[in-house]
Amino acid sequence: MAEAPRSLFDKIWAAHVVETLPDGTALLYIDRHLTHEVTSPQAFEGLRASGRKVRRPDATIAVVDHNVPTSADRLTAINEPESALQIATLEKNVVEFGVPYIPLNDIRQGIVHVIGPELGLSLPGITLVCGDSHTSTHGALGALAFGIGTSEVEHVLATQTLLQKPAKNMRVTVDGVLPHGCTAKDIVLAIIGRIGTAGGTGHVIEFAGSAIRALDMAGRMTVCNMSIEAGARAGMIAPDDTTFAYVAGRQFAPKGADLEKAIAYWKTLPSDPGAHFDREVQIDAATIAPMVTWGTNPEAVLPITGVVPDPAAEPDLERRGQIQRMLDYMALTPGQKLDEVPIDVVFIGSCTNSRIEDIRAAAAVARGRHVAPNVRALVVPGSGLVKKQAEEEGLDRILLDAGFEWREAGCSMCLGMNPDKLTPGQRSASTSNRNFEGRQGPGGRTHLVSPAMAAAAAVTGRLTDVRELLA
Amino acid sequence: MTPFTTLTGIAAPLPLANVDTDKIIPARHLKTIQRTGLGVHLFDTLRYNADGSENPDFVLNREPYRHAEVLIAYENFGCGSSREHAPWALLDFGIRCVIAPDFADIFHGNSFKNGILPIKLPRAVCEQLMEDSRLGANARVTIDLERQVVIRPNGEEIPFEVDALRRKMLLEGLDEIGQTLAHTPAIGRYEQQQPAWLSGPGTTALTSTSA
Numbered sequence: 155m156a157e158a159p160r161s162l163f164d165k166i167w168a169a170h171v172v173e174t175l176p177d178g179t180a181l182l183y184i185d186r187h188l189t190h191e192v193t194s195p196q197a198f199e200g201l202r203a204s205g206r207k208v209r210r211p212d213a214t215i216a217v218v219d220h221n222v223p224t225s226a227d228r229l230t231a232i233n234e235p236e237s238a239l240q241i242a243t244l245e246k247n248v249v250e251f252g253v254p255y256i257p258l259n260d261i262r263q264g265i266v267h268v269i270g271p272e273l274g275l276s277l278p279g280i281t282l283v284c285g286d287s288h289t290s291t292h293g294a295l296g297a298l299a300f301g302i303g304t305s306e307v308e309h310v311l312a313t314q315t316l317l318q319k320p321a322k323n324m325r326v327t328v329d330g331v332l333p334h335g336c337t338a339k340d341i342v343l344a345i346i347g348r349i350g351t352a353g354g355t356g357h358v359i360e361f362a363g364s365a366i367r368a369l370d371m372a373g374r375m376t377v378c379n380m381s382i383e384a385g386a387r388a389g390m391i392a393p394d395d396t397t398f399a400y401v402a403g404r405q406f407a408p409k410g411a412d413l414e415k416a417i418a419y420w421k422t423l424p425s426d427p428g429a430h431f432d433r434e435v436q437i438d439a440a441t442i443a444p445m446v447t448w449g450t451n452p453e454a455v456l457p458i459t460g461v462v463p464d465p466a467a468e469p470d471l472e473r474r475g476q477i478q479r480m481l482d483y484m485a486l487t488p489g490q491k492l493d494e495v496p497i498d499v500v501f502i503g504s505c506t507n508s509r510i511e512d513i514r515a516a517a518a519v520a521r522g523r524h525v526a527p528n529v530r531a532l533v534v535p536g537s538g539l540v541k542k543q544a545e546e547e548g549l550d551r552i553l554l555d556a557g558f559e560w561r562e563a564g565c566s567m568c569l570g571m572n573p574d575k576l577t578p579g580q581r582s583a584s585t586s587n588r589n590f591e592g593r594q595g596p597g598g599r600t601h602l603v604s605p606a607m608a609a610a611a612a613v614t615g616r617l618t619d620v621r622e623l624l625a
Numbered sequence: 626m627t628p629f630t631t632l633t634g635i636a637a638p639l640p641l642a643n644v645d646t647d648k649i650i651p652a653r654h655l656k657t658i659q660r661t662g663l664g665v666h667l668f669d670t671l672r673y674n675a676d677g678s679e680n681p682d683f684v685l686n687r688e689p690y691r692h693a694e695v696l697i698a699y700e701n702f703g704c705g706s707s708r709e710h711a712p713w714a715l716l717d718f719g720i721r722c723v724i725a726p727d728f729a730d731i732f733h734g735n736s737f738k739n740g741i742l743p744i745k746l747p748r749a750v751c752e753q754l755m756e757d758s759r760l761g762a763n764a765r766v767t768i769d770l771e772r773q774v775v776i777r778p779n780g781e782e783i784p785f786e787v788d789a790l791r792r793k794m795l796l797e798g799l800d801e802i803g804q805t806l807a808h809t810p811a812i813g814r815y816e817q818q819q820p821a822w823l824s825g826p827g828t829t830a831l832t833s834t835s836a
């Protein structure tokens with residue numbers, strides 16, 4: 155009998171099962187483990203307490219990103235003692251356990267989900283984990299990549315494996331041509347708007363279709379990054395020539411004959427025709443418009459041409475209460491046009507949208523324009539290498555001339571753990587991934603948008619349909 | 626890990642869906658290098674006013690719910706980040722069990738690893754338990770993991786499903802890493818057959834700084 159057709163996820167999963175326990179739980183081998191300062195201290199402490207070692211320091215890498223300042227003087231001035239302690243703790247742990255580390259003064263430092271692909275640590279066909287939910291980003295290369303908690307970080311450090319139950323397969327197919335002014339961010343926001351924040355729970359989502367294939371790697375990373383916002387365990391995109399071209403030549407990627415062998419293998423990974431998906435969703439790319447969130451979770455999203463929803467129009471009482479609560483928090487009124495909402499802060503950055511392509515998109519809108527009065531606009535590149543490349547392309551000048559701040563790499567205002575935060579009541583247009591209450595600072599109000607939309611909001615001072623500014 | 630067998634305690638009603646991890650514990654409180662001491666920050670923005678005083682309307686600021694050991698909530702509890710600080714904060718406050726119609730995956734897994742039992746029950750049952758919990762200290766709920774039942778204050782037993790391996794780990798308070806290390810020979814054999822292109826970055830590649 156011929157083998158049953160398998161999905162991309164099924165194939166990578168099967169290739170990494172070390173053993174299957176009697177109840178069906180798999181002991182899954184982990185090829186790469188990325189760690190950072192916030193979710194690792196307790197894991198290393200656990201190893202120390204039980205006298206255990208890191209099994210594969212050579213497959214592990216540590217970087218500081220979450221709470222590092224992004225100001226130019228940051229090497230000398232981390233003013234928050236607790237942040238400094240987390241960083242110092244990581245630096246002590248990497249020495250004690252022999253884990254490779256990218257320090258703050260290394261040009262390769264950056265957001266863990268930006269540097270993994272950038273340095274060739276993230277590869278097609280591998281399993282990759284990190285103590286951070288947006289690890290789903292790396293699935294853009296055709297890897298099985300997912301976020302884990304600190305106990306699991308410790309488990310991977312000690313054993314290079316995880317105990318896992320297989321996930322269900324879901325496929326989201328986006329076919330057609332994306333309209334002018336729309337980006338990968340708009341695709342993924344539209345998907346979350348459609349399936350909801352729990353739409354992918356228990357599933358690994360494979361993103362497929364001609365509109366996904368047409369995306370560059372940065373766009374694919376944006377889409378996979380936000381899979382977790384749909385509740386999915388992971389997001390993935392089958393590797394193809396775009397992927398192979400991206401991987402080739404990266405610092406830690408395989409080279410020469412190894413690369414050829416790897417590519418031959420990677421070409422076997424895409425889902426077989428007839429592979430079983432527990433759930434399928436189809437989206438027509440042509441129907442997507444530039445999107446903006448209006449509420450306090452990413453499924454509360456609408457095209458920028460829309461208006462703030464009216465809770466009174468919602469028949470379900472509980473849902474009505476939720477909408478009202480979101481509008482109260484966001485200080486929006488039903489029927490208000492979304493493109494008339496004034497903003498105070500623009501944040502272009504985060505593991506969702508801080509790659510060179512994102513910065514180019516923002517600069518293209520900013521060129522020859524100026525940030526509106528009373529608006530603070532930050533651009534935070536995802537890594538030192540992105541920053542360097544942007545400077546080589548002159549993007550920093552365009553942005554600085556337009557009145558944007560040009561900062562050092564890190565998570566920054568994505569989660570407000572470092573000094574870059576919203577103050578209570580401030581409203582942002584942000585390229586990050588979460589608009590939860592207080593996410594960017596207590597009392598802050600977040601509207602999630604693409605980099606081009608964020609730049610458009612910066613120059614007009616309100617949420618803006620970027621298509622008005624594009625020639 | 627502290628074993629979990631049975632628990633009889635006060636249940637606190639939290640009639641909200643999509644309780645995200647930023648709500649359970651905001652990022653600004655993740656700067657600790659310990660697992661303990663996070664209970665004071667549990668539900669920080671709901672629990673405290675802007676001036677730091679307690680919000681008297683929030684359930685965990687009211688008696689008897691200050692002593693709650695069980696939390697009843699609605700759909701998609703624990704969505705958002707992978708931060709294990711969320712179960713640590715719950716545990717440090719004293720919560721050992723959360724009952725909801727469903728949970729976000731990572732939070733669900735993280736809970737078990739910290740001796741917190743997340744129980745999935747249909748929405749209608751959660752609503753009923755929510756009503757029971759509003760009766761306060763006279764209406765304690767019992768969770769019997771051995772028999773896999775929630776026992777309502779009126780004695781009615783509600784069966785629940787739980788993954789067999791996770792149940793065993795919780796009941797016996799087993800150290801998962803210790804269990805996995807018993808598989809070390811198999812892990813070693815697996816590593817032997819890995820292709821060369823998969824080898825990691827190595828431990829020397831990043832020791833220098835090239836800024």
Ligand code: SF4
Binds near residue numbers: 219220267
């Ligand atoms: S940029 Fe934001 S979402 Fe991404 S890893 Fe950093 S904090 Fe997490």
